[in-house]
Amino acid sequence: MPADVEEAMSGVRRALKEARETIVMMVERGDYGAAIEALAAMVDRAFSRLGEALMLSVRGLGENIDRLMADVRRLGERADKLTEDMDRLTKNVAELTEDVRELRESTASLERSVRELRESVADLKDIVARHEGAVREFRGWRAERDVADRLEAWFRRRAPEYEIIKWFKIGADVLIEGKGIFAAVEITTVPYMEAVDRVKRGVGAIKEAWGREPDVLIVWSESGVVPPEVADYAAKRGVKMVRGPRELKRLLDEASSGR
Numbered sequence: 001m002p003a004d005v006e007e008a009m010s011g012v013r014r015a016l017k018e019a020r021e022t023i024v025m026m027v028e029r030g031d032y033g034a035a036i037e038a039l040a041a042m043v044d045r046a047f048s049r050l051g052e053a054l055m056l057s058v059r060g061l062g063e064n065i066d067r068l069m070a071d072v073r074r075l076g077e078r079a080d081k082l083t084e085d086m087d088r089l090t091k092n093v094a095e096l097t098e099d100v101r102e103l104r105e106s107t108a109s110l111e112r113s114v115r116e117l118r119e120s121v122a123d124l125k126d127i128v129a130r131h132e133g134a135v136r137e138f139r140g141w142r143a144e145r146d147v148a149d150r151l152e153a154w155f156r157r158r159a160p161e162y163e164i165i166k167w168f169k170i171g172a173d174v175l176i177e178g179k180g181i182f183a184a185v186e187i188t189t190v191p192y193m194e195a196v197d198r199v200k201r202g203v204g205a206i207k208e209a210w211g212r213e214p215d216v217l218i219v220w221s222e223s224g225v226v227p228p229e230v231a232d233y234a235a236k237r238g239v240k241m242v243r244g245p246r247e248l249k250r251l252l253d254e255a256s257s258g259r
Contacts, residue, residue: 144173144187147222151185154245162252171202174220175210176248179256184214185248189222191241196234216255218242 023042026034145166151174152164162178172184184206186199199217207213217239224243234241242248 143189143222144168147187147220148174151245151248155249158245159249159252162249167206169202169209170205171199172206172214175206175214176252179252180259181216181252181256182210182212182214183216183218183252183255185218185220185242187220187222190225191219191221191227191230191234193230193233195219196230196237196239199239200237215259216240216251218248218251220248 020042023038026032026038145168148164148166148168152166155162155164155176159178162176162181165175165177167173167175167184171186173187174185176183176185184199184202186195186202188195196219199219203213203217219234219239219241221241221243226241226243231241240251242251
């Protein structure tokens with residue numbers, strides 16, 4: 001109970017106590033008229049004090065109700081804001097869920113694309129592996145053809161006594177005939193031991209096709225490089241190494257003069 005209401009009720013109780021004592025004294029003296037008047041005055045004062053107390057109590061109750069209503073309004077505003085926040089959060093969660101779904105779909109599509117790409121790369125590697133030998137052989141054939149064409153042009157202008165024959169079969173890429181000499185030339189970019197063996201193994205095929213064995217077996221180095229171990233191997237097998245048309249002509253001249 002508020003302090004001012006409590007104070008008013010205490011005043012009412014004190015007034016009633018004092019009035020009761022006064023009335024008792026008057027009744028004992030036999031002064032009933034004065035007792036009745038005192039009782040009426042006491043009731044008026046009591047009701048007046050009680051009215052004041054009730055007014056104070058009602059006013060305090062109204063103030064409490066006002067404060068409570070203000071608290072309720074603030075609570076309602078907070079509840080509205082919380083509801084708005086929840087709505088935004090729900091919307092954000094829905095958007096995030098949609099983004100996650102789209103991300104999963106994109107990831108799945110990317111995984112399929114990567115898998116297909118890997119399969120394509122694997123297929124391409126298989127194709128390259130299958131055709132790598134053919135490509136290497138074709139490039140070697142083109143290089144050999146270029147060298148043969150240049151040799152033919154060079155000897156036609158500088159040493160027409162020698163005839164260049166494009167053979168490109170077992171044992172030699174080019175055959176050279178002239179001044180009583182018959183030579184077999186295997187063309188390489190950089191000489192290797194197998195090329196030495198190849199020109200040696202082709203002697204029989206050349207003899208069968210031309211009716212005579214080559215007098216000179218030669219390995220051509222287009223790069224001008226001759227590995228020392230290959231040079232030693234060729235020397236042991238009786239195969240000559242040359243690095244250009246002039247060196248080739250000099251070798252043919254030396255073989256011709258030695259016959």
